[in-house]
Amino acid sequence: MRRHTGRHTAALLTGLVLGSALMAHGANDRFAAGVPAAEPASDGRPPPPEQGWVRRTLRSMTLQEKVGQLFVSIAYGDRADVPDRRNRTEFGVATAADLVAEYHLGGVVYFDWSSTLGSPRQTAELSNGLQVAALRSGAGVPLLISTDQENGSIVRIGPPATPLPAAGALGAAGSAEDARTAAEISGRELRAMGVNQNLAPVADINLNPANPVLGARTFSADPTVAATMTAAQVAGYQRSVAATAKHFPGHGGTAVDSHVALPVVDHDRAQWDLLDGPPFRAAVAAGVDVIMVGHLAAPGLDPSGQPATLSPVIVDGLLRHDLGYQGVVMTDSLRMQGVRQVTSDERIAVLALAAGADLLLMPANLDLAYRSVLAAVRSGELSQARIDASVRRILELKWRRGLVENPLVDLGELSSIVGSPEHQELASRLAASGAR
Numbered sequence: 001m002r003r004h005t006g007r008h009t010a011a012l013l014t015g016l017v018l019g020s021a022l023m024a025h026g027a028n029d030r031f032a033a034g035v036p037a038a039e040p041a042s043d044g045r046p047p048p049p050e051q052g053w054v055r056r057t058l059r060s061m062t063l064q065e066k067v068g069q070l071f072v073s074i075a076y077g078d079r080a081d082v083p084d085r086r087n088r089t090e091f092g093v094a095t096a097a098d099l100v101a102e103y104h105l106g107g108v109v110y111f112d113w114s115s116t117l118g119s120p121r122q123t124a125e126l127s128n129g130l131q132v133a134a135l136r137s138g139a140g141v142p143l144l145i146s147t148d149q150e151n152g153s154i155v156r157i158g159p160p161a162t163p164l165p166a167a168g169a170l171g172a173a174g175s176a177e178d179a180r181t182a183a184e185i186s187g188r189e190l191r192a193m194g195v196n197q198n199l200a201p202v203a204d205i206n207l208n209p210a211n212p213v214l215g216a217r218t219f220s221a222d223p224t225v226a227a228t229m230t231a232a233q234v235a236g237y238q239r240s241v242a243a244t245a246k247h248f249p250g251h252g253g254t255a256v257d258s259h260v261a262l263p264v265v266d267h268d269r270a271q272w273d274l275l276d277g278p279p280f281r282a283a284v285a286a287g288v289d290v291i292m293v294g295h296l297a298a299p300g301l302d303p304s305g306q307p308a309t310l311s312p313v314i315v316d317g318l319l320r321h322d323l324g325y326q327g328v329v330m331t332d333s334l335r336m337q338g339v340r341q342v343t344s345d346e347r348i349a350v351l352a353l354a355a356g357a358d359l360l361l362m363p364a365n366l367d368l369a370y371r372s373v374l375a376a377v378r379s380g381e382l383s384q385a386r387i388d389a390s391v392r393r394i395l396e397l398k399w400r401r402g403l404v405e406n407p408l409v410d411l412g413e414l415s416s417i418v419g420s421p422e423h424q425e426l427a428s429r430l431a432a433s434g435a436r
Helices: 010-025 049-060 063-069 085-091 096-103 120-135 167-173 176-192 223-237 269-274 277-285 312-322 345-355 366-379 384-400 411-417 421-432
Strands: 071-073 107-110 144-147 149-151 244-248 290-293 328-331
Touching: 049 384, 063 071, 063 366, 063 384, 071 096, 071 366, 085 096, 085 366, 096 120, 096 366, 120 144, 120 176, 120 411, 144 384, 149 176, 167 176, 167 223, 176 223, 176 411, 176 421, 223 277, 244 277, 269 277, 277 290, 290 312, 312 328, 312 345, 328 384, 345 366, 345 384, 366 384
Parallel strands: 071 107, 107 144, 244 290, 290 328
Antiparallel strands: none
16 A cells, blocks of 8 residues: 655545545445435435435445444554554554454554554554555545543653643643633644544543542542533534543542452442533533443442443443433443453453443454454344444544545644644643643
8 A cells, every 4th residue: 555645635635545445346326526415314305414424324334344333443553554563463464554454443543552653744644544544445434543642641642742731730720711722732733643533531520539540630529620621621622533521430439440450439320410420411511522431330320230331221321311422432441451350352342332332442352352243243132223323323423523524634734733833832821820
């Protein structure tokens, strides 16, 4: 696969990729000028443009392509089309681009240890290369490309990206406008590098000083402050990228790291409504694109003691029904022991989907998880309608974030956005206002 350079604009790349994808897959009837025409709704009125694309794309997809859309995986290497032995060891393919094509992935997540993230240009070239692979394979659906750019202690992409205050500093300063500005800067810089989903903000309440993983990653111990800041950051991020409020139903009251064991939150429903719930309600009201569910048991909400990620009571019941959330539900990493100590890797993905999740983040064994979901659909354990509902939400998100129209980024714009003087000046103002 040819790697694109700064001489090619995003618009040119998009046209070339879409054109070659259409010829390769005989899909000329799917697109008109790169976007499918809308189909009439049942009442005779044309549906919104995204629904036309979503319906036509969903109808054209094979079961394998649909199941692939449910998975967000790491991919090794700093170039999409350059072999990395870790891809061969873990996935049985040579390159990150091969991985995207082999499993029809819905998304890829960046870590500095997996993608060897370097300069903004290298990150943008990697993003473009992965999008090209997605557009040329299967149904030609663009990727969600995500990372944890929470700012503060959790930063996956460092300088020259603009350094910004941690959530705790923003919450202490108390300015929703500053929280929104910080998220706007971070989102704009991420999007310039081809990252279109940020796994932030953290909507947990800082309730337990002994919590080993949160601390300043949270906005406040005050639910009202945390709710205000969460909503502000959702609005800021979503000017450029999908925001992801995490870790539902609330990780702040635990003293156990879900990376190593299953935490238990002892709040009953009344306590949850008072303490953990407000930031997530605020995120839903703000139109958050994605909510990440954590690996934590909440027996006061679901007496089964199942991790929230595997709990229909918490995902379909509390989040979807009670909070009225209609967006994308994402699991926390399925490599974490908080969920793996409960059931086998073969069953985790199936049970998470049955509970109501849409995106399955980083399964420990991607091939096993992928095949297990396919088998569950073929056996009837998971219905086609259940899979379609998740894929539909994912496709709607991709349209809403502009990925269908323009999935690639213009390398020529990087230097004017990432770490720009304007962003540095705004970041200095945030520090001067007390967000340190």
